[in-house]
Amino acid sequence: xxxxxxAGVLLALLAAGTAGFALRAWxxxxxxxPLAETRRVVVPKGAGLAPLxxxxxERGVLRDALAFRIFVxxxxxxxxxxxxxxxxxxxxxxxSVRDMLVAGRTVIHRLTVPEGLTTAxxxxxxxxxxxxxxxxxxxxxxxxxxxxxxxxxxxxRAGLVARMQRAMDxxxxxxxxxxxxxxxxxxxxxxxxxxxxxxxxxxxxxxRARVAGVxxxxxxxxxxxxTDPTVIYALTGGQPLGRALTRADLRLDHAYNTYRNHGLPPxxxxxxxxxxxxxxxxxxxxDALYFxxxxxxxxxxxxxxxxxxxxxxxxxxxxxxxx
Numbered sequence: 001x002x003x004x005x006x007a008g009v010l011l012a013l014l015a016a017g018t019a020g021f022a023l024r025a026w027x028x029x030x031x032x033x034p035l036a037e038t039r040r041v042v043v044p045k046g047a048g049l050a051p052l053x054x055x056x057x058e059r060g061v062l063r064d065a066l067a068f069r070i071f072v073x074x075x076x077x078x079x080x081x082x083x084x085x086x087x088x089x090x091x092x093x094x095x096s097v098r099d100m101l102v103a104g105r106t107v108i109h110r111l112t113v114p115e116g117l118t119t120a121x122x123x124x125x126x127x128x129x130x131x132x133x134x135x136x137x138x139x140x141x142x143x144x145x146x147x148x149x150x151x152x153x154x155x156x157r158a159g160l161v162a163r164m165q166r167a168m169d170x171x172x173x174x175x176x177x178x179x180x181x182x183x184x185x186x187x188x189x190x191x192x193x194x195x196x197x198x199x200x201x202x203x204x205x206x207x208r209a210r211v212a213g214v215x216x217x218x219x220x221x222x223x224x225x226x227t228d229p230t231v232i233y234a235l236t237g238g239q240p241l242g243r244a245l246t247r248a249d250l251r252l253d254h255a256y257n258t259y260r261n262h263g264l265p266p267x268x269x270x271x272x273x274x275x276x277x278x279x280x281x282x283x284x285x286x287d288a289l290y291f292x293x294x295x296x297x298x299x300x301x302x303x304x305x306x307x308x309x310x311x312x313x314x315x316x317x318x319x320x321x322x323x
Contacts, residue, residue, distance in 0.1 A: 028064045029067050032092070034062075035090050038087050038090055039059060040085065040107065049073070050069060062097065064094075072098050081102060084107075085152065085154075086100060086106055107153065110149065110150050111160075113145075113147065113271070116146070116272070117270060118269075119139065119144060122146075126157050127157070137161055144161065144165060145171055149163060149164065172191060183216070189268075192268050193264045193268045193269075195272035196268035196269045197225070197269060198211050198212045198279055200229035200270055203297075208275055212280045213286040214286065214301065218289060222263075224258055225258040228245055231258070231259060234256040286301070288303055291311075292311045292315050295315055
């Protein structure tokens with residue numbers, strides 16, 4: 001149908017005595033264009049056909065704006081051209097430009113959200129991401145799933161936040177259903193909270209389920225979790241502390257201080273990744289109740305307080321040597 005319409009216009013132009021122009025326009029529309037290399041062009045929203053054709057000609061994508069306009073109108077595509085950011089390849093024909101604009105084959109960008117950031121940090125990342133537009137809603141701490149997201153020029157920040165929140169909600173619902181029958185975690189929020197602590201305690205994939213297992217064991221025994229990241233969150237709201245925790249810090253009267261309070265804190269302390277969520281929903285079967293850093297990026301686990309104290313002494317000795 002499209003070829004018949006184009007051929008009809010060409011014949012009409014020929015019959016009207018404009019054979020030279022018609023042939024040149026036809027050739028220009030279908031033969032390689034003037035671009036010597038790929039060029040990125042932003043097509044603004046609401047741009048009419050004439051301004052768009054002029055823009056693409058000015059940017060060197062098209063050779064003849066008039067020919068482009070004629071054949072876009074003939075094809076009935078003038079109201080189907082989509083705004084956005086396009087990478088027009090070298091030598092792209094005007095016909096291919098039209099096809100790209102009709103299909104909306106815009107440039108796709110990606111944004112990777114690291115695991116363990118606070119929601120404030122994620123929102124700041126989005127605020128500083130170019131090509132996104134609009135205001136930022138705050139869904140609350142821990143409600144955004146860290147992973148790689150794809151977006152196009154002009155997408156809204158609120159829309160990307162909604163996608164992150166939906167991804168977290170779906171992961172939580174799925175993993176909460178998969179937890180063991182004897183799990184002490186009674187809600188998706190508790191699963192999210194524990195996962196956020198696991199995320200901040202270890203970055204080693206081989207340890208996550210074991211660390212989660214220690215916390216699950218302590219919850220079952222109504223032992224205080226005594227986890228440093230919760231104290232840091234109480235002190236700074238999730239910002240880096242910039243120093244070692246002190247004994248006075250551990251005595252801080254705060255709902256998030258798990259050295260003073262039993263059970264989980266009131267909510268998550270960061271946005272945990274999928275691996276930390278999975279580890280918390282399906283923790284390792286371990287009899288360990290304690291762990292401490294081993295000085296090499298991992299942790300030493302212990303079943304008894306006596307064994308744990310030996311590990312702590314070892315860690316402190318290593319720390320002194322490293323100074």
